[in-house]
Structures are given as C-alpha cells and as structure tokens.
Amino acid sequence: MNEVATVAYGSTKFSDDDISVEDILLSTTKSLFDQTPNLSQNDIDTVLVSTNENGQYLGPILSELSGIKPNISHKIENLCSSGASSIVSAYSYIASGLSDTVLVVGADRYDSPGRLLEWDDARGEYTNPIFWASLFTKSYKRKFNLSEEELAIVSAKNHKNAIDNPNAYSNKAYTIPEIMNSKQITADLRLLDCSKPCTGGSAILMTSKELSKKFTDAPVWIKGIGQKTTSAGFTKNNDLTELESTKIASIDSFNMAKMSPNDIDVAEIHDAFSICEIMELEDIGFTKKGKGAEYVRTLFNTEDKKINPRGGLIGSGHPLGATGIAQTIEITQQLQNNAGKKQISNAKSGLVHNMSAAATSSAVIILES
Amino acid sequence: MNKFENELNKGNFVISKCQKCNKIVWPVNDICDNCFSNVIWVTGSKSARIIECSKQKNDWFCLVETEDQIRMLGTLKSDNEPRIEQRILLDECYFDKKPYFMFKAV
Numbered sequence A: 001m002n003e004v005a006t007v008a009y010g011s012t013k014f015s016d017d018d019i020s021v022e023d024i025l026l027s028t029t030k031s032l033f034d035q036t037p038n039l040s041q042n043d044i045d046t047v048l049v050s051t052n053e054n055g056q057y058l059g060p061i062l063s064e065l066s067g068i069k070p071n072i073s074h075k076i077e078n079l080c081s082s083g084a085s086s087i088v089s090a091y092s093y094i095a096s097g098l099s100d101t102v103l104v105v106g107a108d109r110y111d112s113p114g115r116l117l118e119w120d121d122a123r124g125e126y127t128n129p130i131f132w133a134s135l136f137t138k139s140y141k142r143k144f145n146l147s148e149e150e151l152a153i154v155s156a157k158n159h160k161n162a163i164d165n166p167n168a169y170s171n172k173a174y175t176i177p178e179i180m181n182s183k184q185i186t187a188d189l190r191l192l193d194c195s196k197p198c199t200g201g202s203a204i205l206m207t208s209k210e211l212s213k214k215f216t217d218a219p220v221w222i223k224g225i226g227q228k229t230t231s232a233g234f235t236k237n238n239d240l241t242e243l244e245s246t247k248i249a250s251i252d253s254f255n256m257a258k259m260s261p262n263d264i265d266v267a268e269i270h271d272a273f274s275i276c277e278i279m280e281l282e283d284i285g286f287t288k289k290g291k292g293a294e295y296v297r298t299l300f301n302t303e304d305k306k307i308n309p310r311g312g313l314i315g316s317g318h319p320l321g322a323t324g325i326a327q328t329i330e331i332t333q334q335l336q337n338n339a340g341k342k343q344i345s346n347a348k349s350g351l352v353h354n355m356s357a358a359a360t361s362s363a364v365i366i367l368e369s
Numbered sequence B: 001m002n003k004f005e006n007e008l009n010k011g012n013f014v015i016s017k018c019q020k021c022n023k024i025v026w027p028v029n030d031i032c033d034n035c036f037s038n039v040i041w042v043t044g045s046k047s048a049r050i051i052e053c054s055k056q057k058n059d060w061f062c063l064v065e066t067e068d069q070i071r072m073l074g075t076l077k078s079d080n081e082p083r084i085e086q087r088i089l090l091d092e093c094y095f096d097k098k099p100y101f102m103f104k105a106v
C-alpha cells in the first residue's frame, strides 16, 4: 500500500450564515488553494465532497466551479461522520494507487437534513439527537454517579479552547455555573451541553508520499484507521454507558498504527454532547471506564489542551459534513507545530474520532508527523 | 403508507416477523434481516419494561423493551419518576409523519 499524507487545508469560519452548500464548498476550496502556493487544478485527480445536503452531483459541480477535471469525483454522506468517512475513502484511493492527489471538501448548513435520522422508527416521536444524548447522560449518571458539575466541565473546557480557534462558531468562555444554569432542554441535558449544527466548510488535500513534497515540508502521515458500524438505529445500543462502535474502531486503528492510547499526544474527539466526550475518553482507551469525568477535570484544571484543542464540536460548532475534516485539519496543524495558540508542545502523534447517530457508527484515524 | 403505519393509525401495534426463521424484524421491514425471506405482520406485545428514562417538560420519555425483545422510545405519563425495569403497557399509538408510542404504568 502507498503511504498517505495530509499536506494542505482550508476552512471557512463556522457561522449561522444562510448560504448555499455549493458556495460553502467553493469558498472552502478557494481557502485551500490560497494557502497552498504550489497547487494547481491539474494536480488533483480526485475530488470528494462530504455533505448531508440533498443537492445532486455535488462532486462534479464543485470540480467544475473550481476548474478541476478529476478522474474520480463523488459525494459521501454518512451523517455526522461524513468527514472522517471521506478521509478514509481518500486514503483508500491513494493507498491502492487509484489516485495520487485527493481534494476532500466538507460542508453543511445550519439546517442540514443530516440533523435528524428519519429512518429510525424505533425512536418514535423522539427523533432529535437530544433524546438519545439525554438517555446516555442519565444512564451514565446512574452507573457512575456523574455530577452536573462534572458534565459542565466538558463544555467549559471546550468553549475555552475554542477562543483560540479563529474559525470557531463560539468565541465565548462560559463559567461552570453559567453552563449548569443554561437553558434546560431535558431533565438531563442543558443547552450548553449540546454542539450546535451550523454553516461551515473544511477542506484537506491528501497525497501519496512522492507528491507530498510538492505541497509541504511537513507532511502528516495517516498511520491507522478503524471504523465500525453496529447498526443504524439508536435502540440497538445494548449498553447506554458505552460506545461499542467507538471501542472497536479504536482498537482497530491502534492495531493498524502499532500504537496504544499512551502514544497519542493530541486528539479531536466527537463531543456532540458533553456526555459523549466523557464516554469516548474511556472507550478510546485514554482512561478507565468511569474515569472520563475525572480525566476532563484534570485537563481543565491544568489548562491542558490535549483533548479537543480547537474546542471540539461544542466550542467550534458542528457543520456536519465538515466536522471530521476540521478535526483532521486540527491534528495536522498540531503535528506540523503550526496550531498557533492552540499548540500542544512537541506533539508527534494525534487521533481523530468522528461518529454518527448515537455512536451507531464510529471512525478513528491516527496520524503521525 | 406501509402496513405498520396504517395499523398504528387504527391504534394497532403490529410488527414484522419472518415467516421462515421467525425473527422479529425491528424497525419493521418487508424482508427479514436474518434470512431475507418475506415477513408476516403480527400483533406486537404491549407489555414492556423500562430500560432508561429522562424527562422533557411534564412527560417522561423512556427507552423501553417489549416482551418481543424490541426496543423503542415512547412517552410515559406518570407523576412519579419511573424505575428501571418497571413494567409498563403500551396504551396508545398512532402515526403522524413518525410513530408515537404512549405507555402507562401497570
């Protein structure tokens, strides 16, 4: 298999803007070209579009709008983890030799159809993700005596981290009491425990080893990938206090990379809701089961940005199809020592975790400088 | 509208069961996910137990498991906080763009 690198990136600011997905895709692509002097349209042989938008033929449309005539171009939709799914597809095209240089562009709007999974009749009237998130939270509280304060620390940490992310939706810090007193959505969920679907785009350029040197002196290598789909429907989750697909995807990615959680210096993990970050820290293997909240408290108290340095989904906002790509850009910047105020010192290995629909599927990507 | 939705609108809770391997297919579908045979439609059990619950405004919303060992989210009208493993009954159901399941304490 060919080695695969991330070599360049572009992004829009995440916002509430009412602009078409085609316009977001194009401005995101422009941002990538603007930051990559050696890149011309002729270099790109594959264009992948990650979005939940229903628009037709978006891969070829973005290609035409950008003056690219790729061999391969199509859209990828996989709800909230469309971005990581697209990066895995790009990896596969390059590793297999079908492509050399892949442009992956993710975009969604604040009103993306991906916010709700219409198919799942077992959710009854409770189609909104806030309901599974409430049940995860309640179940975890019940089993591990999680307090409201411990839950609020996740949001406080990620909002604080987002202040140094120029593309984040939110640039406001919240105190723990402000989070604990934010609008009650359900008995177990408050407004500031939730990530916000928003408008935004993220683009990343991936190449084979031979071509990487043309675009950067600091390529970042994809060393491990794990993906697992356990079901589509939320009610197939057997245990509400653990994310089975995340556990399996994590083990597979660490095996492929020949690494362990101890080797990871920085991670972007899918905090769609506060409870998700606590469970993911455990299920990826950063800490023991039941210790996720303690782990977050230590990060917060020591101002350690190791987990979700760009502010996660809660701080950065969640433009669904762009999220996995934005996470991967953050880890790329961290491993290039180019993350500005967000920089973790001496970061050599990083991890991206992106998931969909109550963790019915998860993707984990491990990168190395 | 499929059989499930039509019957829900008459207040009947029907589910799909494989005519060959007897597996309950849930969420309902015309083809079995185990052996790909056609299903028949059978009346689902209305007796269930609470797996987990939370509350929005005045209503409890619960993840429940029926005696057919299928799980769904439904509403429980109750003045008291429901208990895990509490027995409840499907009291009312209908379909209006999505299924609505209303349970009551036994």
Ligand SMILES: [Zn+2]
Residues within 6 Å of the ligand: B018, B019, B020, B021, B022, B023, B032, B033, B034, B035, B036, B037
């Ligand atoms: Zn069957």
